[in-house]
Amino acid sequence: MIRISTIFIAVCMVLVAASLGLILYSVAGISGSESAIVSLAALTFLILYNAVSMRLRDRSDVGSQIADLSRGTADLARQVAEFGRRLSAVEGRMVSSNSVSADRLQGVVGEINELGGLMKQLAVTVAQHEDLIAAIPQAAAAPAEAAPTPARETQAPAVAPVASAVFPEPNAAALGSADRKPKEATATFSAAPAAVAKASPAPQPAATPVAPAVMAPSVPRSQPQILAAVKGAIEDNRLDIYLQPLVTLPQRKVRFYEAVTRLRDERDQIVAAEDFIGIAEAAGLVGRIDHMVLLRCVQVLRRLMVRNKDVGIFCNISSATLSSPSNFSQCLDFLEANRALAPSFILEFKQSTLRNLGSTETEHLAALAQRGYRFSIDHVTDLRFEPRELADRGVRFIKVPAALLLDPKQSSVSDIHPTDLSDLLGRFGIDLIAERIEGENSVVDLLDYDVRFGQGFLFAPPRPLRPEGASATGEAAASPAGGQDIKIQDPNAAGTPSLDAPNASAATRSGNAALVRRIAGNI
Template sequence: MQRLGTLFIAFCMVMISGSLGALLYLVAGVPAAISGLAALTLLLGLAWWQFSALQTADRAHLGRQIGDLSSTVTDVARALADISRRVSDVDHRLQAIERRGTSIEAAAGEAARKAIHPLSAELVVLTGLVKDLAEATATHEQSLAVFEHNLQALAARPQVVMTPAAPAGAAAAAPEAEDVALAAPPAPVVRHGMLAGLSEADGLALAHRAVKAGRVEIYLQPIVTLPQRKVRYYEAMPRLRAEDGSLLTPDDYGDLARGGRLEPEIDLQVLLRCVQVVRRLASRNREIGLFLDLAADTLGDAEAMARYAEFLEANRALGPALVFQLAQEQFRLLGPVETEALAGVVDRGFKLALHRIQDLRFDARDLAERGVRFVKVPAVGLLDRSRAVGAEIHPADLGDLFSRHGIALVGDAIETEGQVVDLLDYDVKFGQGNLFAPPKPVRADVLGAERRPMRETVEAAPVPAPRVEIAAADVRREETRREDARRDEPAPRRTGGLADLAKTTIRRA
């Protein structure tokens, strides 16, 4: 653009000079040589004037640029001076902090030495006391051993007892009865739960009769999403109903069932009832699943596991709705046979869960590879810092760790609203506990038939145990048989309790 302006000015200069020469020649009659010289002189003068004007403008522009640059340099120098001053201040502060840290470290070291010195002295004294206590305990144990030896020696001596004369037959039978009484050890007694006070043999017989008679019931407790509290799953909790109508929880009969190999049959009956519940819920278009127990003894029982696997194979379509849960301790102690059986359950599309958590040491990758999709940790175990000792990860990070491997963390045994608020910070996906709802029995219409009354009389013989079959026709046949038996049985009568029942049984035996 500037070049075009220069060309235009030059063109105008030429036109002005040419016009002046033409006027002098044509109008004034000046000779052509003089007219041309005058036109050339005017052209040179105009060119010089233009050149001078351009130089003056360039000088003015250059001066303005130099002035701007000088002001910029001045601002930069001022900013550098300010930065230098601030750096100097920071350096002084750092030196002051370093001196203060050195003095604090020295003071802390001195205070620690002063505090540790009396503790060291007390530790030496305590060590001596513990040593003296150990020596005294050893001496006491030696004395007890000598005393027990003397008692045994005294008991082994023959004792002479002054008794009236007895017939010869009675005299001969008395030592024999006495030897039998001394040889018979006391029977083990159940010490907790509903069966407390009964011998283990009577308690096991009672549980065995309940299982064989098909009196295995399930109670359902909801598992809700957090924080929405929408019911997503239920946990099926087994109960055994005794002859007098009392309900036995797993805490009551669990040890006896494991010792008497009843867990496989209980698991089979619970599975049958859970399938009935899931089918009923599916008929109502409710996407709700069930958690149910699977014992290690069931996995290790070849016959029971074969029936279990057949039933699962026939109900593979219910895979997303059934979650089999194992105790953490049993899961860690599974042998090759149990592990293979559990892998067969997972291969059929069913999910696994861990419950009864005793510690927070988990290998999330291994759990995910073995099919575990839920881990149920008690709320107290997550929130109580003292219970997290030995854990490889902070409880607050468990939810994130599990979610990276496709495992959902379930807060179990939630009792208060405060626990719910705290668990939300732990990325807990589901919650379960009496705060949301206690375990409740399944309605008879859900199972497809009302529960038949149980005979309460001791003399009644137990009904043969229903076998869990894989065909739906067999299930319907079993339910029809139970309805017929219910109509034929008399109304139940109550007794005084489990202890009275066992005493009556022993007395009549």
């Protein structure tokens, strides 16, 4: 686009040339043709002058631009040189740090070797200490067996076993020195001192002790009796939920709980699930039982999640409920209403149930998976799994008995070696759980199988849930003899809360010793 200044200069040149011709024509008296020629010549001169001046000006502008570009190139070269210097400095630092790291690594390797020797010595020392500890009860029992038994010693009452050691059968000396009775024992067993004070020096027949009221031992029941107990428990709401923790290995932190169903008859005697489930399925009552168990499990899960949001609960569903459209529809409506708990609510089925799925069961299982519920497999009888198919169905946990997992025969029977089973299942998002763990040796062996979770009586047996709002003292008094109510524990806390202190310390001691032996053997 032509600039305004250029147009203005051109107009001025035309006006100057025309003015020059007009002056020559009017003042000098030159003819019109001659004055026009002079005007054109002047116009041509002005045009040439303007073009040359513009070319010179453009050349100076280009020169200044080239000078600026040269200065920019020089700055860039200086910056590149500075970057090269810094890069060489960084390379030098990396070389020096690598050499320092190599020296430190050599020192760490030497310390690890020294620790290996110390661990071997520690393993030997711990083994010797365990042998000494195991020999202490035998040494203490030997003098007791060799000691003569008093002629007039009577059998201790069943109600207080410790009282026989504190209050022996009275004799003549004891009657004369009644003030030498232990005061602590008198406070604990208030009835025993009175009995000693009233005894005569002559041998007297021991009175029959009055035993406390305890639950009568369970006797074999017939199917009609169990069926009647099941119906009565359903009508009177006598289905109880017991919780057994699932812990992480080897940390033994509580991560999940499994809900175990127990039934109480009219005499408050406990009936285990394996004793009445088959009869309830045959009578068509298992659907109502599953619905009641689901309701209790949801209530328990809400209580658990008040303390920790990461806790989960396993709830068993029978194959009869899964295959019955009417029973399953009730359970599905209930689970749909509690869909927010789906990430922490795991539904558990038997291995035989998932292997024999029909079209109805498959559709029901897919409906649960669409609502976000995850599944678990228990009652595993072999290690033949299809991980991809199970993962597609929504299975995220598989419980395998520890004895089956550690059985050497399974390596030849199953499609994959048991040590690789956890890795195979983990590729498809399925966690392997070792259940029915009853010994520390099993825990140590399972560590080689990369098992993440464990369950069994070693950690804690199934125990009833403490009623909501009950105090600790009241619960201790109300709990039956030999039983303890489970306390809701933070899953991030180490260990299992339901173990007694002596048993827990003994289990920890033996478990640590086994781990030390395993580490020393590997070194």
